[in-house]
Amino acid sequence: MMNQMFFVGLPYLALFLLVAGSILRYVWNPFSYSALSSQFLEKNALLWGTLSWHIGILIILLGHLPAFLVPELWKSLTSNFVFLLTVETVGVMASILCIAGLIILIVRRVVSGKLQQVTTVIDILLLVLILLQVVIGLSMALMHRWGAVWSTGTTTPYLWSILTFRPDISYIEEMPLLVQAHIVMAWIILMLVPFSRLVHIFSFPFQYFFRPPQKVVWVSERRKEHDDSLVVVQESRRDFVKGALGLSVAGALLSVGVLDKLAGFFYKPEVSVEEESKLLEQKLKRLEQTAEERTYQLERMKKEFIYVSRLNQLDIEKGKYFIDYLMRPALAFLGKDGLPILISAKCTHLGCTVGSELDNQGRILCPCHVSYFNINTGMPNQGAPALDPLPHLGWVIMNANNEIILEQDPSGKRYGNVNVSSIDKSNRVFIAKKHKE
Secondary structure, eight states: OHHHIIIIIHHHHHHHHHHHHHHHHHHHOGGGOSOOOOTTTOOHHHHHHHHHHHHHHHHHHHHHHHHHHOHHHHHHHHTSHHHHHHHHHHHHHHHHHHHHHHHHHHHHHHHOHHHHHHOOHHHHHHHHHHHHHHHHHHHHHHHSOOHHHHGGGTHHHHHHHHHTTOOOGGGTTTSOHHHHHHHHHHHHHHHHGGGSGGGGGGOOOGGGGTSOOOOOEEOOHHHHHHOTTOOEEOOOHHHHHHHHHHHHHHHHHHTHHHHHHHHHHHSOOOOOHHHHHHHHHHHHHHHHHHHHHHHHHHHHHHOSEEEEEEGGGOOSSBOEEEEOTTSOEEEEEEOTTSSEEEEEOBOTTTOOBOOSBOOTTSEEEETTTTEEEETTTOOBOTTOSOOSOOOBOOEEEEOTTSOEEEEEOTTSOEEOOOOGGGSOTTOEEEEEGGGOO
């Protein structure tokens, strides 16, 4: 319920207020559609704060756009480790620059008596929220590394599902708390834009390019004393427009290879009958997978025990995958003591499914961001992106008469007075609903 409220209800409320509020503000109070500059009241701190903030936030926003607009192209680019490392490093540096600028702007607003007279609660609130958002983003970059890669398969499809009015929160509901907080904070900031100075991002002086030319002559008394004929003329805006057009054409020519992919993303070509049949087959497979998942889910709702394997079918070095009561992947190994080891196969970093084969140190690998987990302790290796251990699952062993002969809860505590060496290896291993987390 909370996920639906934060990741479906809040986004649509924020988008509605962003569009409707911005339009209404322009209609009712068009002269407030600006950043309401305070440069005349204080300019020294403003220079350092606004430069750092604008440079940092522009780099951050430009870094987010490719993953959203051209995810497949961005995914292929970030598959190159040097490019990925460069992107992540630039993003971290831009975040630090942005944080420094925001702190300067906040302190400037609080300390200056003149600025306090023109500062509203929404000004301070928005600066603090944006600062918090950038800090969360920086924390994500440091704690959940390589976001430029995994965002194309998580946050990007979630955002597109919101914009296409087919909300699907399955992409992010299992994401770490920092990622979810970053998304929620973004919707809150968007919701406040029409009521703050940030609304000026929607104002652009298009009429400037169509008004008659103006000649601006700068003359001062001091200049007249030295040279009465000195006149400084501002270049015509038409020269500016010509230069801008030249740069635009040059940029377009340089980015032809990107633009055709971007166009293909929005305007997909017509598909043939064969291609359409393949798409339908893929959709059918996804529906079958969904139906199979619902069957598993229903079974776990009704049954107290779910079969995993026979004891003699478990292996010491290669785990057997199964689905636990929370519909998460898990692995079953045979321990050196001859008893099962059941452990979650959902990486505690970003939820990837870990591998099933042990290395020579008794660890399983998460291939997404390279974390090794010891199956006996569940702990990740030192320096791994994952910080938390994989949790163990409880199990029960039943004989042919469906009698529980030995049981172990997730903490490792065992119940039953059976000698391990006397257990029939054909006995079955189950997970129990009472051991569900």
